[in-house]
């Protein structure tokens with residue numbers, strides 16, 4: 312069977328549809344976020360199955376509603392149910408209070424509760440149940456992101472011999488950061504049980520390999536060009552970097568739709584035709600939103616001639632609202648926006664327009680097209696799709712991308728974007744000033760360079776390359792050999808963590 316004939320089974324923490332179940336009500340609505348933005352076009356094109364949590368405990372009404380919804384789609388959804396307690400320790404706890412901050416390089420924000428790890432192990436078992444129930448021989452099972460790093464280990468320990476691939480959407484930290492994880496060896500041993508592992512950038516892949524070398528006893532690492540093959544506990548895995556992307560053609564087509572053209576006009580009228588500096592983010596401390604607002608304030612302070620002529624639009628999609636830190640961040644952003652608007656605003660001009668909600672794709676593309684500058688300044692980001700969406704939408708070859716050098720996207724877009732250090736307020740102000748004054752011809756030349764790259768390296772190519780290289784890697788395993796030390800140590804520690812609690 313050829314690779315592209317295999318059924319695609321996506322496994323991720325959340326389904327692309329959220330279900331809000333009240334006592335007498337049930338509402339389905341699409342999820343917002345980078346993973347869904349990237350994978351939905353792939354499944355919509357190829358069909359297949361998506362396994363993920365619904366965000367709640369078992370509810371037969373949810374099962375029925377999802378079945379009805381699937382009947383109208385080319386792919387099916389398989390819900391995984393977690394109790395409130397399981398979700399609290401796995402999702403809020405281990406995933407978002409340990410792995411997320413640690414992997415984004417902020418260990419000071421980590422809360423290493425031991426009960427979180429045990430919740431993480433349990434949840435990975437639940438997802439494994441979902442895969443076992445849905446998997447058919449010959450499927451390509453593609454696991455996504457940091458919530459499910461133990462899944463291959465759990466499935467292998469149950470005897471599953473399916474092809475298992477993993478894509479890591481967030482940064483992978485260097486050894487001196489990763490080593491703080493109390494379960495570092497278990498995690499690396501489990502990751503090594505996948506057949507293929509993909510990372511966003513060469514730096515993430517290098518960091519992962521460096522962590523394996525330092526912390527996984529008995530691992531063997533082979534290099535073949537840009538790819539690596541590792542062998543641990545008698546299993547081989549191929550490792551590579553595959554920068555994720557966007558559905559370029561869809562965004563470019565949407566950009567000239569009547570809804571978007573009307574949207575651009577409405578936005579421009581609404582802000583009195585001032586130049587727009589646009590920020591679009593999930594509400595997260597890694598996205599650098601307060602730092603960005605501070606830079607905008609410094610721009611207004613040091614360049615008073617711009618007041619009234621430039622407006623910032625910051626769109627924020629609500630995220631992880633049950634975690635106190637995220638609630639505090641929301642408050643901090645709201646206070647900063649209101650302080651800047653109070654201090655610098657004047658009749659007829661609001662310095663910052665702040666939207667806290669999930670907007671439709673057409674609205675988003677209208678904002679991308681109406682903006683003069685996209686200010687994409689995460690403190691650390693696996694890739695950042697907003698940067699690529701902005702470029703793909705600019706069918707007019709205009710607009711300037713000011714991009715954090717700490718976003719994965721900077722590796723690919725450095726020839727067209729103005730790169731900044733988001734911690735360097737003065738540097739961001741200078742880049743913004745340059746962007747606002749940039750000639751049409753320079754904007755065009757930079758934007759064309761970025762668009763050409765994204766057109767070619769679009770999300771379909773990303774999925775194809777990952778799947779075909781992963782497929783080839785399994786077919787050509789490295790020669791058998793004896794590892795330096797016994798890998799059974801890792802297997803038994805993991806078995807203890809996942810089964811022996």
Ligand code: ADQ
Pocket residue numbers: 343344345346348349480481555591592593626627628629668669670671675692693694695696697700
């Ligand atoms: P995210 O952290 O979610 O993704 P990002 O890549 O920027 O970050 O994607 C955000 C997505 O949400 C974009 O597609 C954007 O259009 C959408 N979005 C943002 N605000 C919105 C709003 N208000 N309304 C509607 N849509 C909105 C994770 C990693 C990233 C990585 C992606 C994909 O953290 O680094 O790029 O996965 O791998």
